[in-house]
Structure formats: C-alpha cells, structure tokens
Amino acid sequence: MVRAAALLAALTLLAVYYSVSEALFDLGTWGDVAFVGFVLMPAFFSLTWLALPLWRVASPSALGGAVAALVLLAVLFELTGLDVAANFVKFAAVTAAGWWFLGFFEAVSWVLLVALLIIPVDTFSVFRGPTKVIVEEQPQVFDALSIAFPLPGEEFSAQLGLPDVLFFALFLGATVRFGLRPGLTWVLMTLSFGATLALAVAFDIGGLPALPLLSAAFVLANGDRIWRQLRGVRVAALYDVHGNLPALEAALAEVERCRADLVVVGGDVAIGPMPRECLERLRALGDRALFLRGNGDREVAEALPAGHDDDLWAARTRWAAEQLDGEQLEFLAGLPLTQTVGVKGLGRALFCHGSPRSDEEIVTALTPEERAASMLSGVVERLVVCGHTHVQFDRLVAGKRLVNAGSVGLPYEGSPGAYWALLGPDVELRRTPYDVEAAAAAIRATGFPGADVLAAENVLTTPGPDEAAEQFERLAGATVDPK
16 A cells, blocks of 8 residues: 555656646756756656566566557557657556566576677667667657656656666566565666766767666676576575564574575465564565565455454454554565575576465375476476475476475474475475474463464474375365466
C-alpha cells in the first residue's frame, strides 16, 4: 500500500508539472539541464522503481498482454492529440516490454553481454545508423518513438528514445532477478541520463546516445557481484526460519565459519514468535542476503484484520503482521517467487520455496516421480533448491537434482536443531545445534499464539521426517496442482 500510494503521488505530481510546465519560470540552458537531468528524469524513473513489484508477480503472458494493450492505448492517444497521456502510456508500455524481454534471460551473463554490446551498437546507430536518419530526416517519427521531458517555461522538450527506457527497465529488473543491487543501480542509471544530457549541451552534440552511460552505470553498480556469480559462489540456503531467532543466530554463526559467500533466504522468515528480529537480522546482511517469497511471508503481508481468526494459523499470521511495520510488510509483499544463483562447482541453481511454480506446492522425498517432474517442467537449471515441507532431502527428478534445505526454525527431523544446506562445491545438508531450552523460554515469553505448544512440539522436540513426509503427501493428494 505504501508503494502504491507513492506511485500514485508521483504520477499526480508529474502530470501536474506536464500540464503547467510552459507557464513556469525559464531557468536558462544550464538551469534546464540541472532540472531535467537531475530532478525531472529521476522523478519520472521513480515510476519504474515503484512499479518494480508488479514485474516480480506478473506472469510472462500477463506482461505480454499489458504491452499489447498499452501500445494500442498509446497509439490512440497520439492520434487524438492527447500527447501528455500518450507520453506516460508509452513509458509504461516500454517498461513492461523491458520486463517481458527479461524473462528470456536465463543467466546474468546474458544481461552483461547485452550491456556491453549495446554500447557500440547505440553509438553507431546515433551517429551513423538508423537513429541518425530518423532524427534528421523524420523528426515526427522520432517524437513518436521517444519520451518527452518538457523544459520549464518553454515549448521545447528533452527527449529519450524508447530503447533507453526499455533497457533501463530490463537492467533494473535484472538486479532483482539475479540478486544484484537494485537501489544503487537505479541511482546510477538515473544519473547517467542527466550526465548524457549535460555532455550533449556542453559539447553541442545533438542526439548524444544515452545507452552507453546507462550500460556503464549498470556494470559499475553490479560488476563485482556479476563476476562473483560468473565464477560461482558458495551459498548457504536458510529456509523456513519461522521467527525462531535463536535458531537463526546459531545457523548464521556456522555460516560465517563455513565462509559462505551468499545467503539465500528461502521464505517463511516472519510467521513465528520473533518476526521483526529475524527479518532485521537477515536484512542486516545487506548484499550477502538474497530473499525469495514463502507462502507464510505472502500471507503475513496480506494478513486480515482482527475478527478473521478462525484458526490458529490465521491468528499467528495476524499476530506476526502486527509486529512488523509498513515498510517491512511491503518488503515481504514484493519478494520474488524464485531466485537463480551461479553456485561454485554446481552451476546455476534455481531457488524456490514450494516449487518453481508455486510458493505452497508440496514436494517431499516421497513425492512420485511423475508429479515431481511436472513441477520442474520448463526449468533449465540442473539444481533446484526448495523448502516448505521442513524435511531435508536430496534426490534426482527427471535428470535434475532436487534438494530440500530443511527448516532453520521449525524442523521436522526427529532431532532438535537448525537445519539448512551449504552449496558449493557439492550439496551438504547440515544441522546446527543450539540451546533449545533457552529458545523455548524466549518463545514462550513473546505472546505468539500457541507459543507453549510451539516450544514443546517444534523446538524442544520435533516430529520425525517420515511421519512429516507422509502427512504432507496426504495433503498434496487432496490439493489440485497449479497449472
């Protein structure tokens, strides 16, 4: 809700500026450069940042449909003379197209290759190729294929070509998909447009290409992380923490001793007795932590108000949501369904919570081969790491290695401890002991619904793996698989 409100506010302010820009005070040449390049363009591209969660949850077909609909709407607005509306709709259409295009990129190396290739391609196009011809001989076509940024107090506008907007969206989406640095990338790429505008004015170069500095900004913000992924990293997969801070601290201490490069947080962090503390602890890892969505995280972010507690799970979900602030709930709501990482010695691995197609689909060591294979349909990675069922396993399914990392905070393993996986150069299913008596006392003191039962049955003791797997398979048999 916070992000949606900010998006609406930004749209409103930009629409107001566009409607009154000609009546404002003329800032002069360098005043225009400063305002357009470092105020108006960042404000405009804040729309891309604020809309980013839509890419995370939209399916490729939904994005494709949105692109088609927005293109038709933009054409309609252009034909009817609604230039300001057309400007915004073109921006939305090309942004959605960039995110749709990103769906075809299977590895971060593909994004890097594109970032490097478009530097000479765009430079040639602007100075000698088709862009030069269009700008000089068919300016009306260039106007239709660009986004306008009106100069205050003037009838003229600075313009960015649609490819600049497309690759801005693609690069920003890639930072989320491949665990890079979205915030820094947005800042540097936005500033790159201002820098390009300033250089064009300083050297009196009309139509200076914007993509070279945009690509350089993306590489500068993420080069070290891209290199680390290309050479492969050791990954600690921490799943299903369920608000058990003592278990999480113990697991993280062992992660440090193992010198893992990256921590993949595999979902269901917050639905438990210490949700805020666990989320803050993991986010404090900064760039070393890569998050994905669990069904519990999604349900906490969407928790219903009081009066809807028809069972213990609902009461626990609402209680956990009440412990988090608005920003933390927005963070959980925006988490992606999957993440991919290059793992040292194992190649590219796909991380999901339930299955690659659902955050609540059930797969266990007992799941029949045919049903498990259907969950992996379309997955190109040879290693898939999941969680959700709180029982570790390592099995082959349809030629792919399917691993359950276990549960840090609520294991069903028959022996108390924090269960997780260390990946690279092979797969190690690990158990970290911790002071369960102290943890149980801390859990009982939180006020979490059913805390006494949780401490007794899931911390001091735990269900056995066979019993848990059989129960989950019975539940899976009563559930229609997602299509």
